[in-house]
Amino acid sequence: MDATQRMVCRQDFFNPLTSMGLQMSSILVISHFFNLVLKELGQPGPIAQILAGLVLGPTGLSNIHKVRDFFFQASAAEYYEIFGFFCRMLFMFLIGLETDLSYILKKLKISSTIAYGGAMVGAIFGIAVSFFLHQQLMLNDKKKFGFLLVIMLMTAYTACPVVIRVATDLKFATSEIGRLAIYSSIINEITCLIVFGFILGIHKMAFFGDFFLTVFVTLVVVGINKFVAIWFNRRNRNKKYLTNPELLFILSLLIGNSMIIEMYTSNSVISCFVIGIMFPKEGKSARTLVQKLSYCVHNFILPVYFGYLGFQFDASRLNSLSSVAIVVIMVVLSIGSKISGTLAACHYLKIPLNHGVFLGFCLNLKGHADVVFIGQATNSLVDWNSEAYNLLLITIVINTVISGPVLALLMRREDKLFTQTYTTLEHHNPESELRTLACVYGPRHVSGVLATMAAISGSQPTPMIPYMMHLIELIQKRRTNVSYHELEDDEQSDNEDYGGNDVLEINDAVDAFTTATKIIVHISKAVSAFSNLYEDVCNVAEDMHTSIVILPFHKHQRIDGKMESAKEGVRITNQKVLRHAPCSVGIIVERGQAGVPGFSQLLDYVSVQQVATLFFGGPDDREAIAWSTRIASHPLVNLTVIRFLSTESSSTRNERVDERDDIEVFMSLASLETGNDVDNAFLNDFYNRSVTSGQVGYVEKYVNNGAQTVAALVDIGDMYSLFIVGKGGRGHSPLTTGMSDWEECPELGTVGDLLASSDFNVNGSVLVVQQYRHSKKEFLDD
Structure with a gap:
C-alpha cells in the first residue's frame, strides 16, 4: 500500500510523470480527430498531429491557468528528454532496418546531389541571415559563431522521419520521385548530424575520442547483431516470430549502445541508423523487428513526437512586429533556399521542373534534429534566451505545417508524377x-x-x-449469441x-x-x-x-x-x-x-x-x-x-x-x-x-x-x-x-x-x- 501511495504521489497526484502520460494520451486522441477530418482533404498525418499539439499547447488549452500548471511542471523537461531519446533511437533504427542500401548506392550520385544542393544553398542563406537574427535577438556576442553554425544547420536540415511519414500517408513513398525524396532526406539528415557532432566535438576538444568511441561501440553491436540474428533464426525454425525475450535482448543492445554514446559523446542517431541498416535482413529476426517496431513507431511514437513539436508552439511569443519578422524571414529563407537549391541540382541532373519543386518542398520538412540542434547547443555553443529559443521552435513548426499541405496540393495537380509511366513490360526498359x-x-x-x-x-x-x-x-465463424469465454479457440483468432x-x-x-x-x-x-x-x-x-x-x-x-x-x-x-x-x-x-x-x-x-x-x-x-x-x-x-x-x-x-x-x-x-x-x-x-x-x-x-x-x-x-x-x-x-x-x-x-x-x-x-x-x-x- 505504501509503495502504491508513493508511486502516485499522495501529496501531489499530478506529478511530471502522470502529466507526461496524460499529455501523450491527449495528443493521440486529439490528433486522431484531426486526422479523420484532414484525411478527407488529402492532408498527411503529421499535420494533424502537430495541430493536436497546437490545440493542447500554450497556443490553445494551456492558456487556461490550471491546464498550464498541470502540463508545464518544473521537472517535466527531464521526462520529455528521456522520452525523446527513446523516440529517436527506435525510429532511426527502424528507418535503417527498412532502408534499401542497394538502391541508395545505385542512386547515390542523384540523391546526394539533390540533398546537398538544397542543403548548401540553405546553409549559405542561413549564414547570411544569422548576423541580422543575432542582433535582433540580442544574444551574447561571445558565442556569435556558435549561433551562426546552429542557424546554418537549421536552414540546411531535412527531417527524414517526417518525409517518410508524409510520403507514406500521401502514398508516394514507392514512386520514383518519392524514393528519391526519402533517400535524399536520409543523406541530408545524416550529413547534418555528422557536422553537428563534429562541431560539438571540436568545441569540447574531444572530437577524435568521441568519434572512435562511437565507431567502436557501433561496430561491436553490429557484429553481435549479425551473430545473434543468425542464431535466433535457427533457434526458431518452427515459430513464426522471435519470442519476446529474444526481441528484448536485441533492443537492449540498441539501448545500451545509445546510452553509452549519449553519455560520452553528443548524439546516437547516426549509430542507431547504421545498426539498423547493417542488421541482417533475412529471416525471422528482421521480420519480427519490422512488424513489432512498425506498429509502435508509426502509431504511437511518431504521432506523439510530432504532436510535441506543435505542443511547444507558443503564439504568445509573436507579440511584436520584430518577432513576427524574424519568424517570417526564417520561414521564407528556409523554403526559398530549399526550393532554389533543389531546383539547381535538378537542373544539373536534367530532372523536370515540376519534380524539382515537389522535391524542394519535401526537403523543407523539419523535425526532431532541429530540436536537438537547439537543445544540445544550449550553454555550449549558444546562450539562448527564452524568446530566441521559442521563436526558432515556431519556425520549425510553421515550415512543416506549410510544406505538408503544399505537397498534398501538388500531388492532386501532378498526378502523373506518382503514377506508373509504363504498366506493361512491352514498353519497360529491361x-x-x-x-x-x-x-x-x-x-x-x-x-x-x-x-x-x-x-x-x-x-x-x-x-x-x-x-x-x-x-x-x-x-x-464467430457466434454472436454467446459470451466470449464460450467461444472456441478458432473463433477467438484475430488477423494475426x-x-x-x-x-x-x-x-x-x-x-x-x-x-x-x-x-x-x-x-x-x-x-x-x-x-x-x-x-x-x-x-x-x-x-x-x-x-x-x-x-x-x-x-x-x-x-x-x-x-x-x-x-x-x-x-x-x-x-x-x-x-x-x-x-x-x-x-x-x-x-x-x-x-x-x-x-x-x-x-x-x-x-x-x-x-x-x-x-x-x-x-x-x-x-x-x-x-x-x-x-x-x-x-x-x-x-x-x-x-x-x-x-x-x-x-x-x-x-x-x-x-x-x-x-x-x-x-x-x-x-x-x-x-x-x-x-x-x-x-x-x-x-x-x-x-x-x-x-x-x-x-x-x-x-x-x-x-x-x-x-x-x-x-x-x-x-x-x-x-x-x-x-x-x-x-x-x-x-x-x-x-x-x-x-x-x-x-x-x-x-x-x-x-x-x-x-x-x-x-x-x-x-x-x-x-x-x-x-x-x-x-x-x-
Missing part, C-alpha cells in the same frame, strides 16, 4: 528496376511463384523489388492468427529463397472474403507501383498427373484480378512429370531449365515476349521463342512447303512481311536485340488451323519445363480455330487452357500472361 507482386493462397503455391520470380529477376545485377501477399479467406501454420511454411520458403538468391522479398498478408480479396491485391499493386502481378492457378497437380481444383473462390479472385489489375498479370500453372515440379527446380540452382515462349500475335503475346526477355537473362534458363504462322505465308519463301510439314528456322526471322505490323516491328526489335546475340533461340512453325497447332504443341510437350504464352487479344486467329471448343478455364485463354488441361500431354508448367488493359473496351475485345 535494364530498369522491376517491381513485382506475387500472390499465394497457401504453401502449395510458393515454389512455383518463387521460381517464376527468380526467373524474372534474370541476372543478379538486374534490379527487382519483389513483394509477396499471402491471401487468406476470412471465414465468419489467420493463416495458421501456412504462414510459417511460407516464411521458411521465402527465407530459403532469400538465402539462395540474395533477393529480399517483402511479405504481407491480406485477410478478406474471396469476394473482396481482389481489391486488396489491386490496391497493393497500385500503391507499390508494381509492373507485374503473379497469381497461382486454382488447380494443382495430383500424384497421378491429373489437375485437381482447389476452392472456387481462388478462381473467382484470379478472374477479378485479371479484370481490375492496374498492371500486367501472369498466372502460373505448376506442373511436372509424376507430380514432381519441373520448373520449380530452378530454385535449386543445379539444372538448366528449357523454356519456350509461344507467339501467335497480339498484345498479350508481345507482353509474354517482354517477360521472356528478362527470364532469358537468368543463367540457368535456355529460352526458345516459337512463332506460329499460317502456311499461306510460306508462299513468300523460295521453297514450297507441304501443309503438314513444320519448318523450323533457328536464329532467323523469315516472315516479317506477314502478320500484324505491330507484332512484326516488336519481333524485329526483339530478334536484333536477343536472337542475333545468341541469347535466345528462335523457331517458326507453319500451321493451317487449330488442329495442326494442337499437333505441333503435342510434339514439343515434353521438351520444355515451362511454356510462356499470352492469354489472348489475338482476335479471330485461324491458328487457334476450334481450340476453344473444349475450353475449361477462359481466364487462361485458348492456348493456355489447352496446355494446362489434364487431357493434354504436356509435362511443363505454364505461365499465362495478360498485358495491362488501358480500357474496358480492350478487355472486352479479347
Whole structure:
C-alpha cells in the first residue's frame, strides 16, 4: 500500500510523470480527430498531429491557468528528454532496418546531389541571415559563431522521419520521385548530424575520442547483431516470430549502445541508423523487428513526437512586429533556399521542373534534429534566451505545417508524377528496376511463384523489388449469441492468427529463397472474403507501383498427373484480378512429370531449365515476349521463342512447303512481311536485340488451323519445363480455330487452357500472361 501511495504521489497526484502520460494520451486522441477530418482533404498525418499539439499547447488549452500548471511542471523537461531519446533511437533504427542500401548506392550520385544542393544553398542563406537574427535577438556576442553554425544547420536540415511519414500517408513513398525524396532526406539528415557532432566535438576538444568511441561501440553491436540474428533464426525454425525475450535482448543492445554514446559523446542517431541498416535482413529476426517496431513507431511514437513539436508552439511569443519578422524571414529563407537549391541540382541532373519543386518542398520538412540542434547547443555553443529559443521552435513548426499541405496540393495537380509511366513490360526498359507482386493462397503455391520470380529477376545485377501477399479467406465463424469465454479457440483468432501454420511454411520458403538468391522479398498478408480479396491485391499493386502481378492457378497437380481444383473462390479472385489489375498479370500453372515440379527446380540452382515462349500475335503475346526477355537473362534458363504462322505465308519463301510439314528456322526471322505490323516491328526489335546475340533461340512453325497447332504443341510437350504464352487479344486467329471448343478455364485463354488441361500431354508448367488493359473496351475485345 505504501509503495502504491508513493508511486502516485499522495501529496501531489499530478506529478511530471502522470502529466507526461496524460499529455501523450491527449495528443493521440486529439490528433486522431484531426486526422479523420484532414484525411478527407488529402492532408498527411503529421499535420494533424502537430495541430493536436497546437490545440493542447500554450497556443490553445494551456492558456487556461490550471491546464498550464498541470502540463508545464518544473521537472517535466527531464521526462520529455528521456522520452525523446527513446523516440529517436527506435525510429532511426527502424528507418535503417527498412532502408534499401542497394538502391541508395545505385542512386547515390542523384540523391546526394539533390540533398546537398538544397542543403548548401540553405546553409549559405542561413549564414547570411544569422548576423541580422543575432542582433535582433540580442544574444551574447561571445558565442556569435556558435549561433551562426546552429542557424546554418537549421536552414540546411531535412527531417527524414517526417518525409517518410508524409510520403507514406500521401502514398508516394514507392514512386520514383518519392524514393528519391526519402533517400535524399536520409543523406541530408545524416550529413547534418555528422557536422553537428563534429562541431560539438571540436568545441569540447574531444572530437577524435568521441568519434572512435562511437565507431567502436557501433561496430561491436553490429557484429553481435549479425551473430545473434543468425542464431535466433535457427533457434526458431518452427515459430513464426522471435519470442519476446529474444526481441528484448536485441533492443537492449540498441539501448545500451545509445546510452553509452549519449553519455560520452553528443548524439546516437547516426549509430542507431547504421545498426539498423547493417542488421541482417533475412529471416525471422528482421521480420519480427519490422512488424513489432512498425506498429509502435508509426502509431504511437511518431504521432506523439510530432504532436510535441506543435505542443511547444507558443503564439504568445509573436507579440511584436520584430518577432513576427524574424519568424517570417526564417520561414521564407528556409523554403526559398530549399526550393532554389533543389531546383539547381535538378537542373544539373536534367530532372523536370515540376519534380524539382515537389522535391524542394519535401526537403523543407523539419523535425526532431532541429530540436536537438537547439537543445544540445544550449550553454555550449549558444546562450539562448527564452524568446530566441521559442521563436526558432515556431519556425520549425510553421515550415512543416506549410510544406505538408503544399505537397498534398501538388500531388492532386501532378498526378502523373506518382503514377506508373509504363504498366506493361512491352514498353519497360529491361535494364530498369522491376517491381513485382506475387500472390499465394497457401504453401502449395510458393515454389512455383518463387521460381517464376527468380526467373524474372534474370541476372543478379538486374534490379527487382519483389513483394509477396499471402491471401487468406476470412471465414465468419464467430457466434454472436454467446459470451466470449464460450467461444472456441478458432473463433477467438484475430488477423494475426489467420493463416495458421501456412504462414510459417511460407516464411521458411521465402527465407530459403532469400538465402539462395540474395533477393529480399517483402511479405504481407491480406485477410478478406474471396469476394473482396481482389481489391486488396489491386490496391497493393497500385500503391507499390508494381509492373507485374503473379497469381497461382486454382488447380494443382495430383500424384497421378491429373489437375485437381482447389476452392472456387481462388478462381473467382484470379478472374477479378485479371479484370481490375492496374498492371500486367501472369498466372502460373505448376506442373511436372509424376507430380514432381519441373520448373520449380530452378530454385535449386543445379539444372538448366528449357523454356519456350509461344507467339501467335497480339498484345498479350508481345507482353509474354517482354517477360521472356528478362527470364532469358537468368543463367540457368535456355529460352526458345516459337512463332506460329499460317502456311499461306510460306508462299513468300523460295521453297514450297507441304501443309503438314513444320519448318523450323533457328536464329532467323523469315516472315516479317506477314502478320500484324505491330507484332512484326516488336519481333524485329526483339530478334536484333536477343536472337542475333545468341541469347535466345528462335523457331517458326507453319500451321493451317487449330488442329495442326494442337499437333505441333503435342510434339514439343515434353521438351520444355515451362511454356510462356499470352492469354489472348489475338482476335479471330485461324491458328487457334476450334481450340476453344473444349475450353475449361477462359481466364487462361485458348492456348493456355489447352496446355494446362489434364487431357493434354504436356509435362511443363505454364505461365499465362495478360498485358495491362488501358480500357474496358480492350478487355472486352479479347
